[in-house]
Amino acid sequence: MSKQAQILVIYTGGTIGMVQDSESGALKAFDFKHLTAQIPEIKKFGFHIDSISFDPIIDSSNMHPEVWVRLAKIIEEKYEQYDGFVILHGSDTMAFTASALSFMLENLSKPVILTGSQLPIGMIRTDGKENFITSLEIAAAKRDDGTSLVPEVCIYFEYQLYRGNRTHKFNAEHFEAFRSVNYPVLARAGVEIKYNFEAIHKPMHQEFRILTQLDPHVAVLTLFPGITREVVSAVLNIEGVKAVVMATYGSGNAPTHDWFLEELEAAIKKGVIVYNVTQCKGGSVKMGKYETSVGLQKIGVVSGYDITLEAAVTKLMYLLGNDYPQDRIRKYLKTSLRGEITV
Numbered sequence: 001m002s003k004q005a006q007i008l009v010i011y012t013g014g015t016i017g018m019v020q021d022s023e024s025g026a027l028k029a030f031d032f033k034h035l036t037a038q039i040p041e042i043k044k045f046g047f048h049i050d051s052i053s054f055d056p057i058i059d060s061s062n063m064h065p066e067v068w069v070r071l072a073k074i075i076e077e078k079y080e081q082y083d084g085f086v087i088l089h090g091s092d093t094m095a096f097t098a099s100a101l102s103f104m105l106e107n108l109s110k111p112v113i114l115t116g117s118q119l120p121i122g123m124i125r126t127d128g129k130e131n132f133i134t135s136l137e138i139a140a141a142k143r144d145d146g147t148s149l150v151p152e153v154c155i156y157f158e159y160q161l162y163r164g165n166r167t168h169k170f171n172a173e174h175f176e177a178f179r180s181v182n183y184p185v186l187a188r189a190g191v192e193i194k195y196n197f198e199a200i201h202k203p204m205h206q207e208f209r210i211l212t213q214l215d216p217h218v219a220v221l222t223l224f225p226g227i228t229r230e231v232v233s234a235v236l237n238i239e240g241v242k243a244v245v246m247a248t249y250g251s252g253n254a255p256t257h258d259w260f261l262e263e264l265e266a267a268i269k270k271g272v273i274v275y276n277v278t279q280c281k282g283g284s285v286k287m288g289k290y291e292t293s294v295g296l297q298k299i300g301v302v303s304g305y306d307i308t309l310e311a312a313v314t315k316l317m318y319l320l321g322n323d324y325p326q327d328r329i330r331k332y333l334k335t336s337l338r339g340e341i342t343v
């Protein structure tokens with residue numbers, strides 16, 4: 001039998017980490033030092049599992065780029081020692097963290113699986129145990145040649161494994177909380193875990209490294225019928241803002257009013273990047289398809305194709321943080337760096 005798999009679990013917080021106190025019955029934070037005592041089933045895997053718990057643990061609504069840097073640094077430090085990583089995280093901003101890490105971890109050849117739950121792990125009907133146990137199994141899964149089956153940043157939730165930077169949280173109550181509309185599911189867990197090998201990244205052979213410079217000077221401008229010039233102008237002219245994700249209609253459409261295009265053009269001329277991302281959860285921006293996006297194309301708005309809002313925001317933070325010249329950033333925004341867009 002091959003060497004026992006070594007898995008590192010990093011617990012950041014979120015609903016999953018709650019168990020019932022055996023005496024009082026109250027929900028309290030899970031003690032990760034005694035992981036196998038809490039979930040004895042995991043001993044049957046025969047993996048070696050270590051854990052790191054954040055102190056304090058956080059509700060993921062308080063997630064911040066500094067925490068992404070901390071996670072990337074832990075993974076870098078422990079990269080050689082472990083075969084895979086499982087990050088326990090609140091579901092609210094999990095898609096942002098997964099997207100950010102996908103850009104920050106370059107040449108990844110090991111699995112980084114984010115999971116969490118809608119009900120605490122200590123509750124009888126919890127979805128947390130299955131999410132956690134299957135994530136461990138996926139993090140340890142290898143091919144015959146010893147390479148990891150899923151060498152990418154993923155979210156595992158409710159029997160489905162997704163490419164992290166393709167997901168969004170779409171339901172606040174259902175156990176099936178995530179969707180990846182524009183990219184196929186990487187694996188489905190039933191009686192067996194069925195991997196969709198065609199859709200999964202191949203392991204990288206270049207040296208693994210992390211990129212930890214993130215620039216948060218990004219804003220989001222969501223269009224709606226009746227949006228005023230004042231609102232558009234205020235967002236585009238926020239002091240220090242370097243890029244604006246513009247959430248447009250349908251296949252990347254926006255009003256054709258002169259004032260609207262004038263505001264955008266002035267901001268772009270000042271050096272602000274305007275990134276066109278559709279408000280639709282499925283499908284792609286196709287600038288030039290309708291008259292209502294021809295003007296955007298002419299003034300230099302950049303197409304986000306089928307990128308999620310989560311991946312758009314974090315990709316911009318990552319590219320701006322790396323201090324690339326603007327033409328390179330614009331080129332990379334239209335290029336799939338980690339499988340986040342279909343061009």
Ligand code: ASP
Pocket residue numbers: 013014015016058059060061089090091092093116117118
């Ligand atoms: N508010 C929680 C969080 O995102 C919800 C969850 O854990 O799913 O941290």
